Amino acid sequence: MIIRNVNLETVCGITSPLPENHLPEIAFAGKSNVGKSSLINGLMNRKALARISATPGKTQTINFYNINEELYLVDLPGYGYAKVSEQEKRKWGQLIERYLHGSEQLKAVFLLVDIRHAPSANDKMMYQWIVAQGFHPIIIATKLDKIKRSQKDKQLKLIRQGLDLVPGTVIIPYSSVTKQGRDEIWDLVETRYLQTDGKEAKEDGDKLS
Numbered sequence: 001m002i003i004r005n006v007n008l009e010t011v012c013g014i015t016s017p018l019p020e021n022h023l024p025e026i027a028f029a030g031k032s033n034v035g036k037s038s039l040i041n042g043l044m045n046r047k048a049l050a051r052i053s054a055t056p057g058k059t060q061t062i063n064f065y066n067i068n069e070e071l072y073l074v075d076l077p078g079y080g081y082a083k084v085s086e087q088e089k090r091k092w093g094q095l096i097e098r099y100l101h102g103s104e105q106l107k108a109v110f111l112l113v114d115i116r117h118a119p120s121a122n123d124k125m126m127y128q129w130i131v132a133q134g135f136h137p138i139i140i141a142t143k144l145d146k147i148k149r150s151q152k153d154k155q156l157k158l159i160r161q162g163l164d165l166v167p168g169t170v171i172i173p174y175s176s177v178t179k180q181g182r183d184e185i186w187d188l189v190e191t192r193y194l195q196t197d198g199k200e201a202k203e204d205g206d207k208l209s
Helices: 036-044 086-102 121-132 149-163 182-193
Strands: 006-012 025-030 062-067 071-075 106-114 138-142 171-173
Touching (some): 025 036, 025 086, 025 121, 036 062, 036 138, 036 182, 086 106, 106 121, 149 171, 171 182
Parallel strands (some): 025 071, 025 106
Antiparallel strands (some): 006 062, 062 071
C-alpha cells in the first residue's frame, strides 16, 4: 500500500452516532499497552497521528482514519487497564459492541496481543467476544523486536494455544521498530478487502453472514 494521504476523519465517543461511511473499514482491537497506536502509525507511515499516550487506557473513542479515500483504519478503545473504573470499562464495551453490530462497512477485525507473554484473561475474553459478534479476528503479535528470533515460533504457539484459535487463523508478528509485518498486513488487507471479484470469501478476519 502506497500511502498518499491520511486523515483522522471521525472521532466517535460513547454518545456519538456512528459515521455512515461508504468505504471498507478495518478495525484494530487490543489491550491498552499492546502497541496499537504504534502499529496504526506504522501502517500509515506517520510518526504520531495516532496518539501514543503515556497513560494506558486514556483512549476513550473510536477513531476513523481515512487512507487514500480507499478505506478506513479504525482504532478501537484499549481494554484491560486496571485503573479504569468498572463503569468506564462497561461504557467502552458498549461503544465497541455498538460499532461491531452497527457498522455496515466493517470488513475485518485485527486483534493485537503481546508476543512476549501468554494471552491474558482479557485477551482471551476479547477474542471470544469478537468471534461471538460474527468475526474471525486476525491476530497481530506485537513487540516482535523485544524477543530473540529463536523464541518467535515458541511464542506464536503460546498465543495460538492460549487463545484457542480456530484452526488456520492468521497470526502476523509485528515490530514497531523494524516495521516487520507491515507489508504482510497491508498485503492481506489489499487482497481480501480492496479487490472484489464478486465472491464472498469466508476467511479469517471476514465477517460471517
